[in-house]
Amino acid sequence: MxxxxxxxxxxxxxxxxxxxxxxxxxxxxxxxxxxxxxxxxxxxxxxxxxxxxxxxxxxxxxxxxxxxxxxxxxxxxxxxxxxxxxxxxxxxxxxxxxxxxxxxxxxxxxxxxxxxxxxxxxxxxxxxxxxxxxxxxxxxxxxxxxxxxxxxxxxxxxxxxxxxxxxxxxxxxxxxxxxxxxxxxxxxxxxxxxxxxxxxxxxxxxxxxxxxxxxxxxxxxxxxxGQPHRRLPAEVERLRYADALLDKRDPLGALTLLQPLLTEHGDEPSVQLLAARGYFASAQLGRAAAVLEELVAHAPDDSYARLLLGRTLTRQGRTEEAAVHLALAAAMTPEYAT
Known part of the structure; x- marks a missing residue:
């Protein structure tokens, strides 16, 4: 133990x-x-x-x-x-x-x-x-x-x-x-x-x-x-910790923990999306947009990625581009319309 x-x-x-x-x-x-x-x-x-x-x-x-x-x-x-x-x-x-x-x-x-x-x-x-x-x-x-x-x-x-x-x-x-x-x-x-x-x-x-x-x-x-202790793979634990830090409003800390995963598993959608959330929350909008555009290109039906991309583009002042992604996100997931 x-x-x-x-x-x-x-x-x-x-x-x-x-x-x-x-x-x-x-x-x-x-x-x-x-x-x-x-x-x-x-x-x-x-x-x-x-x-x-x-x-x-x-x-x-x-x-x-x-x-x-x-x-x-x-x-x-x-x-x-x-x-x-x-x-x-x-x-x-x-x-x-x-x-x-x-x-x-x-x-x-x-x-x-x-x-x-x-x-x-x-x-x-x-x-x-x-x-x-x-x-x-x-x-x-x-x-x-x-x-x-x-x-x-x-x-x-x-x-x-x-x-x-x-x-x-x-x-x-x-x-x-x-x-x-x-x-x-x-x-x-x-x-x-x-x-x-x-x-x-x-x-x-x-x-x-x-x-x-x-x-x-x-x-x-x-x-x-008396309780079972199941150890998760190190990569999964690191991803969860980064997610928890985003929930605690520490995007820079989350990105710090994500860095090894971005280096070794940077093509994994789960890693990319978490990084995009960190970039968005820390106002690194150019990086967020680049990652999200790649995600949407590979998974056009990912409504959350489209929502976050729309919000990122809005903050960049690219309102016409943002409107397209926000509309698609709302069509796929109606609660995103609010």
Whole structure:
């Protein structure tokens, strides 16, 4: 059973959630488990290494997120939360909760650090050593951030943590930009799958949001283990994720996920139509029109392609051409006339 841990390594609840997951797995007697860490960003605006030492302390960051202080910012608080309904300041203080989970009496990140490169490191760790390397390295990264006061946005920090974990080649890979695109795509996939809280455990089609208790995690895993987990072909999954991003009004994200499919399967009508929707929604009207004209030429009875082509041509000011396609679309599918 694969457990995906969608989390941000600079989210305190992710570290607490990891410890609670470890406790649940220590007593797990079900089917073998594979752990995979996936990226999530609670603070995409965190400064890059050049300016990270001008950032905030952990308490200031948590206050910005609505977890501490007087702000009533439910959406921000839920991005890094103890549970799906965590929309108010937590009690007791998070340092006490961390201490109760065995994370020591000293708690507090020194820097408001960008976690992008740390996510790259974890992606590379899984690629090179699987869960046996990635899971302990996630622990080391979060310990460095929350307990040791180190800046995990710095290349030298990540390189040393990787070397200590038995992954010395990581520093050179990070310097070469390895896994950058992979992390960006995974962030989009998480968004497409509806991941909105760090941490979120995902098994198949089931998800558990927040740093839940070991007992709750165990119940979740037992329920998930009893369900069939059918893995779709990678191309089909990518197409579905791109479609979901369009529904979430992220056409540029959808086009990013579609790019490999356009390269390898660019003549597939389903891929072309999804790309055309992305181009239309992102106001790339010339590209949308070109793809849709090709689709209509090969499938004259595709009423939706004609409708979208008509709307695209209308936005381009080509009203006479648009009228022909809009009329045909309405004739084939009457509801398109409205």
């Amino acid at each position: 694969r457990i995906e841990i969608w989390a941000d390594v600079v989210c305190p609840w992710a570290y607490i959630g990891k410890r609670r997951l470890d406790k649940a797995l220590a007593g797990w007697d079900g089917e073998p488990v594979e752990l995979v860490w996936r990226p999530f960003r609670i603070d995409p605006t965190a400064p890059v290494p050049a300016t990270s030492h001008e950032g905030s302390t952990e308490d200031e960051l948590l206050r910005d997120l609505g977890i501490l202080g007087d702000r009533d910012d439910a959406e921000a608080a839920q991005a890094c939360a103890v549970g799906p309904a965590a929309t108010v300041p937590q009690t007791p203080p998070i340092a006490e909760i961390a201490a109760a989970e065995g994370l020591g009496s000293t708690w507090g990140a020194a820097w408001r650090a960008s976690s992008h490169d740390a996510h790259r490191l974890l992606a590379l760790a899984h690629r090179h050593g699987g869960a046996e390397l990635q899971h302990p390295l996630a622990e080391a990264v979060m310990k460095a951030h929350f307990i040791e006061g180190r800046d995990i946005s710095l290349a030298e920090t990540l390189g040393q943590l990787a070397a200590d974990a038995g992954f010395p080649e990581a520093a050179a890979l990070l310097a070469d930009g390895a896994a950058d695109q992979q992390v960006k795509e995974l962030l989009l996939i998480g968004k497409a799958r509806g991941v909105a809280t760090s941490p979120t455990l995902v098994v198949g089609d089931r998800a558990l949001s927040g740093a839940q208790s070991p007992e709750t995690v165990t119940r979740f895993l037992r329920d998930a283990a």
